[in-house]
Amino acid sequence: MELHNVRFWRVVLAGTSVFSLIALIQLLRIIQAIGADPLHSKWTILLLLVALGALIELSLLGFTWTKRGQDWVQVLEKRISSFSRSKKVMKLLSFVLVALFPYFILASPLRGILTIASNRYLIIGGWQGTSVEMIDMVGRTFVQGGPREELATWGLHWWLFWLCGLFASLCLRAGRSEFKPKLALLIALLSQALIFKVISYLSSISSYPFALSWEESYRIYYASLLAAKRLYGLSWPLSQIDFTLNLLNGIPFLVGNLPIWIHRMWYVILLLCITILTAFSLCRRLEIRDRLSRWLFIGWCILYILQMGGIHYEVLIIVIIILFGFSINHPWRSLVSIVLASIWAGMSRLNWYPVPAMLAVALFFLEEPLNNYRNAMHYLLKPILWGVIGLITAIFGGLLVSYLTGINDVATLKSWFTSLLWYRLLPNPTYPLGILPAITLVSLPLWWICFNPAKGQWRSLRIFWLTAMTLTLLAGGVIVSIKIGGGSDLHNLDAYLILLVIVAAYIFFNRFEMDTAIRIYKPAWPVVALAVVIPLWSAIHTVQPYVPFDRLATDRSLQALKTKVEQASAQGEILFTHQRQLLAFGYIHIPLVSEYEDVFLLEMALEQNQAYLDQFYVDLSNHRFQLIVAESQPEGLRGKSFPFGEENDVWFTAITQPLLCEYESGGTLQDDTIGLYAPRPTPGNCNFNIP
Numbered sequence: 001m002e003l004h005n006v007r008f009w010r011v012v013l014a015g016t017s018v019f020s021l022i023a024l025i026q027l028l029r030i031i032q033a034i035g036a037d038p039l040h041s042k043w044t045i046l047l048l049l050v051a052l053g054a055l056i057e058l059s060l061l062g063f064t065w066t067k068r069g070q071d072w073v074q075v076l077e078k079r080i081s082s083f084s085r086s087k088k089v090m091k092l093l094s095f096v097l098v099a100l101f102p103y104f105i106l107a108s109p110l111r112g113i114l115t116i117a118s119n120r121y122l123i124i125g126g127w128q129g130t131s132v133e134m135i136d137m138v139g140r141t142f143v144q145g146g147p148r149e150e151l152a153t154w155g156l157h158w159w160l161f162w163l164c165g166l167f168a169s170l171c172l173r174a175g176r177s178e179f180k181p182k183l184a185l186l187i188a189l190l191s192q193a194l195i196f197k198v199i200s201y202l203s204s205i206s207s208y209p210f211a212l213s214w215e216e217s218y219r220i221y222y223a224s225l226l227a228a229k230r231l232y233g234l235s236w237p238l239s240q241i242d243f244t245l246n247l248l249n250g251i252p253f254l255v256g257n258l259p260i261w262i263h264r265m266w267y268v269i270l271l272l273c274i275t276i277l278t279a280f281s282l283c284r285r286l287e288i289r290d291r292l293s294r295w296l297f298i299g300w301c302i303l304y305i306l307q308m309g310g311i312h313y314e315v316l317i318i319v320i321i322i323l324f325g326f327s328i329n330h331p332w333r334s335l336v337s338i339v340l341a342s343i344w345a346g347m348s349r350l351n352w353y354p355v356p357a358m359l360a361v362a363l364f365f366l367e368e369p370l371n372n373y374r375n376a377m378h379y380l381l382k383p384i385l386w387g388v389i390g391l392i393t394a395i396f397g398g399l400l401v402s403y404l405t406g407i408n409d410v411a412t413l414k415s416w417f418t419s420l421l422w423y424r425l426l427p428n429p430t431y432p433l434g435i436l437p438a439i440t441l442v443s444l445p446l447w448w449i450c451f452n453p454a455k456g457q458w459r460s461l462r463i464f465w466l467t468a469m470t471l472t473l474l475a476g477g478v479i480v481s482i483k484i485g486g487g488s489d490l491h492n493l494d495a496y497l498i499l500l501v502i503v504a505a506y507i508f509f510n511r512f513e514m515d516t517a518i519r520i521y522k523p524a525w526p527v528v529a530l531a532v533v534i535p536l537w538s539a540i541h542t543v544q545p546y547v548p549f550d551r552l553a554t555d556r557s558l559q560a561l562k563t564k565v566e567q568a569s570a571q572g573e574i575l576f577t578h579q580r581q582l583l584a585f586g587y588i589h590i591p592l593v594s595e596y597e598d599v600f601l602l603e604m605a606l607e608q609n610q611a612y613l614d615q616f617y618v619d620l621s622n623h624r625f626q627l628i629v630a631e632s633q634p635e636g637l638r639g640k641s642f643p644f645g646e647e648n649d650v651w652f653t654a655i656t657q658p659l660l661c662e663y664e665s666g667g668t669l670q671d672d673t674i675g676l677y678a679p680r681p682t683p684g685n686c687n688f689n690i691p
Contacts, residue, residue: 309489346397
């Protein structure tokens with residue numbers, strides 16, 4: 001035990017030293033970029049603190065290799081474990097320290113140098129008391145007040161996160177002496193990441209009238225079609241794009257005319273509650289007896305689901321139905337759950353059609369040993385039946401969506417196979433980590449758990465089908481991810497990730513039924529640590545700080561847009577391809593033109609739907625619209641050396657060039673993110689080939 005304590009503190013001190021040195025290097029680079037004097041400014045205090053901390057940590061690390069240092073470690077451990085005074089105070093202090101990291105990142109004066117703001121700029125200000133400098137975090141380049149150079153801040157995040165978590169774990173151990181060092185540190189880091197993740201989502205709740213992100217505009221608009229008659233005066237069918245997501249997001253529109261911040265709050269509630277319910281349903285099925293282990297698993301599961309793009313909450317409903325409804329001892333209940341989940345899958349996404357049945361079959365293979373059946377065919381009879389029924393009902397769900405939306409077009413097979421961007425499997429501008437390295441990083445500890453030889457013996461039939469189903473979903477997710485329009489994160493691999501989590505959790509908690517004598521599986525701490533570190537890294541990496549919007553500037557932009565739109569609407573139709581939530585919430589009162597929404601227009605361009613595009617070109621040439629409100633158009637072709645370069649090129653060729661041939665720019669709003677386009681008196685540069 002004494003040697004374990006010494007090793008633990010060596011790892012802790014080594015990690016702390018590394019984080020401090022990286023933070024020191026990144027601080028020096030930021031100071032150099034903005035031209036500040038590190039020895040004669042407020043930066044000096046911060047630099048000295050970080051440097052002094054690194055020196056002390058390295059000294060203590062070396063000290064632990066001496067006999068006296070090891071004795072001190074044992075004295076420290078005994079003092080912590082025997083702490084008896086003010087235990088409630090120490091518990092409270094541990095919670096304060098856990099919450100301190102989110103405070104530093106989201107609300108403190110330090111957030112300027114530690115966070116990526118929602119407007120994509122890292123803000124540096126307040127240290128010299130004069131100007132505010134900005135670093136463009138899209139290109140990671142300094143854009144104001146100094147030379148252009150590469151910058152990064154992840155080391156600062158980890159440094160603060162680690163220090164807050166480490167001191168919180170010490171306070172937690174002082175308040176709860178039964179907690180071992182590794183367990184206390186795990187509790188502190190998981191709690192810290194969870195609080196930070198939740199607060200970062202809550203920071204998106206605001207009354208800002210413009211879209212907070214590219215996807216928010218179309219997400220709100222498509223959800224609003226549930227109440228199209230009341231909002232727009234005419235009834236339109238729901239969009240086939242994200243059909244079930246629109247159903248869930250549209251519920252507040254059915255209630256009445258609620259403000260935009262209520263809808264943003266509803267999105268956060270759906271995201272967090274459905275994710276928590278998914279984690280709880282899996283925990284409930286695993287029958288974890290220890291209460292602390294239950295909460296730790298639920299916390300880890302939440303972070304895992306939300307990492308690197310996350311598993312979208314509309315498909316998590318499928319997982320919840322199967323985990324709650326499937327039972328080997330209740331075949332009819334199991335069948336009903338498979339049918340319901342498959343219909344929802346068919347209404348949600350094509351690559352989720354087989355997933356409900358596959359999840360049920362995986363639970364069957366995990367919970368039912370082969371020895372209970374006469375032969376392999378008898379064992380596989382139910383899984384085959386569930387698979388057939390599940391696929392048929394999923395197809396029915398897809399047809400139901402086509403009927404409800406009135407859209408029967410499907411993407412051609414040609415578009416699926418000619419638009420695969422294989423280079424996105426590896427690190428690239430669209431996804432710097434790359435699909436294959438990212439999914440390997442996320443999956444590796446769970447695969448290690450699944451195939452650890454200490455877990456006992458399975459019959460090869462069960463191993464084969466569990467492995468085959470998991471790899472099939474992996475292959476399908478990879479193909480969808482490298483199709484043009486995807487590949488920026490791991491959300492298209494969500495079905496694979498959820499199945500892998502279920503299988504690994506069953507093995508980790510010894511919930512699986514073996515075909516031979518059971519040997520209890522005891523996972524190694526390095527495997528557990530790796531499985532925990534990746535979701536923690538993702539939670540810290542995806543920073544969403546609270547940045548209050550400039551209400552006066554926003555009101556001016558909104559009023560300017562409203563004035564231009566009202567003037568143009570007196571002469572004819574106005575097309576909003578973007579920012580349609582302004583119409584949904586009554587910020588601007590004009591008739592809605594339902595065609596040519598940005599996302600649908602891009603889908604048609606990517607799928608080369610020439611009939612749809614030709615109608616768009618005809619409307620442009622006829623100057624059907626007196627004003628077009630859209631995203632500011634790209635200036636040219638970019639290629640794969642830029643994020644989403646191919647998508648940009650398709651849009652520029654199929655949309656921007658025809659648009660600018662017949663329409664001219666009438667100005668921009670909201671930091672040049674919104675473009676206004678009016679008909680040209682005479683055609684512009686039309687010397688291009690429309691695809």
